Amino acid sequence: MPGIKGPSDYSREPRRHPSLKINAKEPFNAEPTRSDLISSYVTPVDFFYKRNHGPIPVVDDIERYSISLRGLVENSKELFMKDIWKLPKYTVTATLQCAGNRRTAMSKSRTVRGVGWDISAIGNENLRNRLDRMEKSQIAVWGGAKLADVLKLVGIPYLTSITQSGGKHVEFVSIDKCKEEKGGPYKASIPLNQATNPEADVLLAYEMNGEPLNRDHGYPLRVVVPGVIGARSVKWLDSINIIAEECQGFFMQKDYKMFPPTVNWDNINWSTRRPQMDFPVQSAICSLEDVCVVKHGKITIKGYAVSGGGRGIERVDVSIDGGKSWVEATRYQRIGIPYIADDSGSDKWAWVFFEAEANIPQSAEIVAKAVDIAANVQPESIDSIWNLRGILNTSWHRVQVRVGQANL
Amino acid sequence: MPGIKGPSDYSREPRRHPSLKINAKEPFNAEPTRSDLISSYVTPVDFFYKRNHGPIPVVDDIERYSISLRGLVENSKELFMKDIWKLPKYTVTATLQCAGNRRTAMSKSRTVRGVGWDISAIGNENLRNRLDRMEKSQIAVWGGAKLADVLKLVGIPYLTSITQSGGKHVEFVSIDKCKEEKGGPYKASIPLNQATNPEADVLLAYEMNGEPLNRDHGYPLRVVVPGVIGARSVKWLDSINIIAEECQGFFMQKDYKMFPPTVNWDNINWSTRRPQMDFPVQSAICSLEDVCVVKHGKITIKGYAVSGGGRGIERVDVSIDGGKSWVEATRYQRIGIPYIADDSGSDKWAWVFFEAEANIPQSAEIVAKAVDIAANVQPESIDSIWNLRGILNTSWHRVQVRVGQANL
Numbered sequence: 038m039p040g041i042k043g044p045s046d047y048s049r050e051p052r053r054h055p056s057l058k059i060n061a062k063e064p065f066n067a068e069p070t071r072s073d074l075i076s077s078y079v080t081p082v083d084f085f086y087k088r089n090h091g092p093i094p095v096v097d098d099i100e101r102y103s104i105s106l107r108g109l110v111e112n113s114k115e116l117f118m119k120d121i122w123k124l125p126k127y128t129v130t131a132t133l134q135c136a137g138n139r140r141t142a143m144s145k146s147r148t149v150r151g152v153g154w155d156i157s158a159i160g161n162e163n164l165r166n167r168l169d170r171m172e173k174s175q176i177a178v179w180g181g182a183k184l185a186d187v188l189k190l191v192g193i194p195y196l197t198s199i200t201q202s203g204g205k206h207v208e209f210v211s212i213d214k215c216k217e218e219k220g221g222p223y224k225a226s227i228p229l230n231q232a233t234n235p236e237a238d239v240l241l242a243y244e245m246n247g248e249p250l251n252r253d254h255g256y257p258l259r260v261v262v263p264g265v266i267g268a269r270s271v272k273w274l275d276s277i278n279i280i281a282e283e284c285q286g287f288f289m290q291k292d293y294k295m296f297p298p299t300v301n302w303d304n305i306n307w308s309t310r311r312p313q314m315d316f317p318v319q320s321a322i323c324s325l326e327d328v329c330v331v332k333h334g335k336i337t338i339k340g341y342a343v344s345g346g347g348r349g350i351e352r353v354d355v356s357i358d359g360g361k362s363w364v365e366a367t368r369y370q371r372i373g374i375p376y377i378a379d380d381s382g383s384d385k386w387a388w389v390f391f392e393a394e395a396n397i398p399q400s401a402e403i404v405a406k407a408v409d410i411a412a413n414v415q416p417e418s419i420d421s422i423w424n425l426r427g428i429l430n431t432s433w434h435r436v437q438v439r440v441g442q443a444n445l
Numbered sequence: 446m447p448g449i450k451g452p453s454d455y456s457r458e459p460r461r462h463p464s465l466k467i468n469a470k471e472p473f474n475a476e477p478t479r480s481d482l483i484s485s486y487v488t489p490v491d492f493f494y495k496r497n498h499g500p501i502p503v504v505d506d507i508e509r510y511s512i513s514l515r516g517l518v519e520n521s522k523e524l525f526m527k528d529i530w531k532l533p534k535y536t537v538t539a540t541l542q543c544a545g546n547r548r549t550a551m552s553k554s555r556t557v558r559g560v561g562w563d564i565s566a567i568g569n570e571n572l573r574n575r576l577d578r579m580e581k582s583q584i585a586v587w588g589g590a591k592l593a594d595v596l597k598l599v600g601i602p603y604l605t606s607i608t609q610s611g612g613k614h615v616e617f618v619s620i621d622k623c624k625e626e627k628g629g630p631y632k633a634s635i636p637l638n639q640a641t642n643p644e645a646d647v648l649l650a651y652e653m654n655g656e657p658l659n660r661d662h663g664y665p666l667r668v669v670v671p672g673v674i675g676a677r678s679v680k681w682l683d684s685i686n687i688i689a690e691e692c693q694g695f696f697m698q699k700d701y702k703m704f705p706p707t708v709n710w711d712n713i714n715w716s717t718r719r720p721q722m723d724f725p726v727q728s729a730i731c732s733l734e735d736v737c738v739v740k741h742g743k744i745t746i747k748g749y750a751v752s753g754g755g756r757g758i759e760r761v762d763v764s765i766d767g768g769k770s771w772v773e774a775t776r777y778q779r780i781g782i783p784y785i786a787d788d789s790g791s792d793k794w795a796w797v798f799f800e801a802e803a804n805i806p807q808s809a810e811i812v813a814k815a816v817d818i819a820a821n822v823q824p825e826s827i828d829s830i831w832n833l834r835g836i837l838n839t840s841w842h843r844v845q846v847r848v849g850q851a852n853l
Contacts, residue, residue, distance in 0.1 A: 195604070196644060236604060236638065295820050297760060297773060311786060315756065315819035345819050346754065348723065352705060365705060378719060406829075411723035411753050412703050412837045413821040414830060421814075422822060429820045 043094035043213035043222075043273065050093055051252040054083040061152050064089040064215070065253075068157035071323040075339055078370065078390055079130075080160035082245055085254065088135050088158065090215035090223050090288075093252045094273040102257055108279035109204030110191045118257060120190075121241060124182035129238045130370075131179070131263035131386035132343045133270060134159040136293050136313060139321065139430035146419040149427030150302075156321040156434070158267075159341065161388050179250075179261060181242035185235040193279070198230040204279035207232040209260050209271035217287040225269045226284035227262055227314070238263050238386065241274065263386035264346045265314045266428075268293050283312065298423045305425065313428065316345035318415055320353055320391070320407035321434045328437045334397045336438070338366070343388035344409035349378030352408040353391040359402035360417070360433065366391035366405070378410045399440050406433045451502035451621035451630075451681065458501055459660045462491040469560050472497040472623070473661075476565035479731040483747055486778065486798055487538075488568035490653055493662065496543050496566065498623035498631050498696075501660045502681040510665055516687035517612030518599045526665060528598075529649060532590035537646045538778075539587075539671035539794035540751045541678060542567040544701050544721060547729065547838035554827040557835030558710070564729040564842070566675075567749065569796050587658075587669060589650035593643040601687070606638040612687035615640040617668050617679035625695040633677045634692035635670055635722070646671050646794065649682065671794035672754045673722045674836075676701050691720065706831045713833065721836065724753035726823055728761055728799070728815035729842045736845045742805045744846070746774070751796035752817035757786030760816040761799040767810035768825070768841065774799035774813070786818045807848050814841045 047063045057067040068074075069084035076084070096102050099118055107113040135158035137151050144153065184207070185195055199205050208226040215223050231237045240261040243250060250256040255272030262269045268288055283289060294310040320342035325331075338357075342350045354363040368376040368389040376389050391405070406415045416422050419432045455471045465475040476482075477492035484492070504510050507526055515521040543566035545559050552561065592615070593603055607613050616634040623631050639645045648669040651658060658664040663680030670677045676696055691697060702718040728750035733739075750758045762771040776784040776797040784797050805811070814823045824830050827840045 230644065234644065236642065295759060295816070297762060297771065299771065299773075311759070311818070313820065317819050317821040346756070348754070351703060351719070354705060363705065363707065365707075408703070410719070411725050411821075412721065412830075412839075413725040413819075414824050416822050417825060417829070421825070422820075431820075 043211075044092045045214060045220075047092050049095050053087065053253070057084075057087070058155070058157075060154060064091050065093070066152050068154060071155070071157060071326065074157045074159075075323040075341065075390065078161065078372070082251055082254065085160040086135060086158045087253050088267060089253070090217060091213045094212045095252070096212075096257050096273070099257055104258065104274050105276040106187070106191045106279075107276065108208070109200050109202040109281060110193065110279050111201070112191060114191050116187070116190070118243070121182050121187070121243065121258065124186045126180055127183055127238070127240060128180040129240060129261070129263060129386060130161065130384045131238070131261055132159060132161045132388040133261070133267045134316060134319065134343065136266040136268055136316070136428040138319070140427035142327075143419055143423060143427045143430040146423055149423075149425055151427050156323065159343070159388070179240070179242045180244040180247075181240040181258075181261070183235055184239040184241055184260070185233050185237075187241055187277070188233055193229075193233055195233055195235055196230065197233045200229070200279060203281050205229050206280050206283045208278040208280050208284045209274060210276045210278065211271050212273045212275040217292070222275060223271060223288065224284050224286040225271050225289055226280065227265070227269055229279070266293060266316050269314065292426065293428060294426070295428060296424045296426070298420065301425055316429060317431050318342070318344040318348070318350075318407050318409040318413045319431045320405050320415065322403060322405050322436050325403065325436045325438060330439050330441055332440070334440045336395055336397060338393045338395055338403055338405070340391055340405055340434070341388045342368070342391055342407035344407070344413065347385040348409040348411050348413070349385055350376070350389045350407055351378050351410050351412070353389075354406050354408075355391075355393045355395070356404040357395050357397050357401045359435070360404045364393060366393040397438060397440065401438050402435055403438055404433050404435045451619075452500045453622060453628075455500050457503050461495065461661070465492075465495070466563070466565075468562060472499050473501070474560050476562060479563070479565060479734065482565045482567075483731040483749065483798065486569065486780070490659055490662065493568040494543060494566045495661050496675060497661070498625060499621045502620050503660070504620075504665050504681070507665055512666065512682050513684040514595070514599045514687075515684065516616070517608050517610040517689060518601065518687050519609070520599060522599050524595070524598070526651070529590050529595070529651065529666065532594045534588055535591055535646070535648060536588040537648060537669070537671060537794060538569065538792045539646070539669055540567060540569045540796040541669070541675045542724060542727065542751065544674040544676055544724070544836040546727070548835040551827055551831060551835045551838040554831055557831075557833055559835050564731065567751070567796070587648070587650045588652040588655075589648040589666075589669070591643055592647040592649055592668070593641050593645075595649055595685070596641055601637075601641055603641055603643055604638065605641045608637070608687060611689050613637050614688050614691045616686040616688050616692045617682060618684045618686065619679050620681045620683040625700070630683060631679060631696065632692050632694040633679050633697055634688065635673070635677055637687070674701060674724050677722065700834065701836060702834070703836060704832045704834070706828065709833055724837060725839050726750070726752040726756070726758070726815050726817040726821045727839045728813050728823065730811060730813050730844050733811065733844045733846060738847050738849055740848070742848045744803055744805060746801045746803055746811060746813070748799055748813055748842070749796045750776070750799055750815035752815070752821065755793040756817040756819050756821070757793055758784070758797045758815055759786050759818050759820070761797075762814050762816075763799075763801045763803070764812040765803050765805050765809045767843070768812045772801060774801040805846060805848065809846050810843055811846055812841050812843045
């Protein structure tokens with residue numbers, strides 16, 4: 038899009054909700070409190086985590102805004118918003134999770150590098166026109182065109198793995214400017230076969246909660262890649278490039294890769310690993326802080342569970358004795374309707390909430406762990422999954438609770 | 446297929462390789478030795494695990510053999526082998542793994558019900574015409590028509606989630622007879638959106654290693670569902686039914702479901718769980734028995750790693766001190782070519798072999814564990830995944846090795 042670029046300083050940042058916990062100010066990185074996060078199944082825009090790598094772009098003139106589609110295609114194309122709006126509009130419920138979610142806890146085991154996050158660098162977006170079935174106040178809805186339909190406009194059919202000119206990946210480039218790219222834009226790519234598969238539900242989204250995207254979340258147009266770490270869902274889209282090899286940007290090649298615990302900043306070799314895309318089964322308790330005091334022993338344990346790649350949640354187990362014994366929590370996506378994972382995939386990209394009643398003794402270690410439909414489980418401890426960038430901490434979530442007066 | 450049904454007794458069983466370890470004789474269930482299993486990357490027919498629930502069907506007259514496609518479709522159809530052969534032929538490398546693989550080890554923790562299996566109820570089939578790149582002797586090749594193309598013949602297009610008459614699942618019915626179905630045929634189903642997705646690579650296979658299927662493996666026609674537990678890859682196909690709900694057969698509804706460790710044979714409620722399809726990340730050491738003696742401390746640790754759903758293997762870690770410290774093993778699918786998992790999915794349905802050299806002390810506990818591209822990990826112990834049917838034991842594989850003379 039010629040002429041529109043993100044600002045170089047933080048003088049035009051948008052207003053944010055005052056109850057957000059700010060993990061870094063410039064660029065702005067913040068997450069909701071645990072109780073705000075689970076205040077509704079579909080996360081309100083205000084409480085959706087904000088993950089940025091530079092100042093928030095300003096697009097004042099929506100008429101002039103356009104994205105270019107180019108690279109290994111027969112004909113390049115410039116698309117304006119009116120072209121995108123013309124395509125069939127889809128709405129998809131998809132949970133986005135930052136790869137760094139729960140990094141702060143991993144850092145307690147051994148220091149990692151990166152912005153610290155508690156358990157709320159995650160949020161859920163609704164999109165299958167279920168507005169009628171939920172309270173208006175509970176809803177953040179994202180809607181947009183399917184990337185597969187956009188790519189058809191430049192002659193790439195559904196289910197294409199490679200274009201005639203050798204394109205195998207789809208790169209998304211932002212209009213923002215970030216330090217890690219030496220002032221250049223944030224970028225990322227996904228494989229072409231995912232981009233051209235309409236069932237992968239990759240969206241070019243222009244709406245959240247029935248409203249145009251707000252600036253923090255990518256106004257006027259962003260990518261939403263369901264089932265994949267948040268880092269690939271590029272905001273403030275500038276161009277889409279069909280390329281032969283995966284994107285060579287910083288966040289693909291020098292970040293968000295999974296290393297074994299033995300790799301440190303002295304012996305790291307980035308080229309030995311692929312960029313992380315899909316993510317493993319995850320869950321966290323949101324109704325309690327990691328160390329807390331409750332008035333009564335009768336408590337409700339509540340939280341979220343989600344897995345990557347469209348794998349639903351088969352089960353959430355909760356323990357009040359540090360993991361010695363377990364009970365199964367109830368799960369739901371719609372309040373009052375118990376959730377059973379379904380291989381044919383209703384709301385397959387979305388988290389579930391879980392809930393269990395318990396009567397705890399004077400002091401208790403409460404633990405949650407989830408199982409996805411592929412029978413993948415969360416690892417018990419951080420040690421075997423610790424990695425220097427602190428990504429994908431999916432170890433059992435433990436909270437220490439004492440019954441009594443807060444001041445005792 | 447009118448008139449052809451499986452026999453009721455075991456008088457016409459095929460000949461099998463004498464080195465197979467027989468876990469049950471009638472029905473015949475057997476696996477290769479560990480060293481036979483890893484003798485080649487692509488498992489020879491003789492060494493492919495045999496999993497049966499009744500006598501092996503006999504189809505003498507291939508001209509008369511046909512399958513019927515019926516149910517919630519506009520027009521039913523009877524397809525003969527010549528109709529299947531006419532469709533484009535595909536070859537796919539896909540690892541099949543019995544859900545009960547490694548059950549014997551799980552039973553040592555707490556007794557489970559089911560045929561006992563060591564670590565070899567798994568095998569790998571080649572199908573992408575890579576014959577030229579491998580030794581002929583290493584290859585078992587399965588080839589066939591894509592189920593998505595077969596379903597097109599009855600008017601169901603690619604990427605269909607529901608037919609006009611409400612079909613959402615595709616049921617495969619065998620011609621065999623099994624006890625669990627009270628003398629009826631083995632059956633299973635998969636979701637229609639998987640069956641009609643050409644990228645899911647579901648095959649109606651008629652070849653293995655360039656030869657017609659042998660009787661143990663489903664002659665003349667079987668289903669191969671890559672990335673899913675072996676139980677859904679129905680052999681000796683009789684009919685394909687488009688149905689509204691998943692198949693109600695025994696092996697879908699009363700078996701191969703994942704229960705938590707708290708469920709036992711007194712409190713089990715089968716209807717609370719979905720049939721297992723996808724499977725979690727798995728690995729096993731094949732170059733050593735679980736308790737063994739080696740002559741020299743310098744050893745090669747070799748085995749396989751695989752994950753379900755087309756998720757490649759990111760890493761295999763090996764320990765010679767019971768899991769205190771780890772080194773990364775090399776991985777390969779083609780001998781001499783190090784394997785790096787690829788999101789665009791070359792050989793995504795196939796296992797990798799891993800290898801690590803080690804110099805072990807007088808006695809050592811050797812452990813292997815794998816990480817898939819979604820960063821899913823294997824659980825450390827059996828306890829948290831123990832289930833009464835003993836399915837999907839994917840706990841870290843441990844072997845006890847002593848250096849010395851076997852008789853000491």
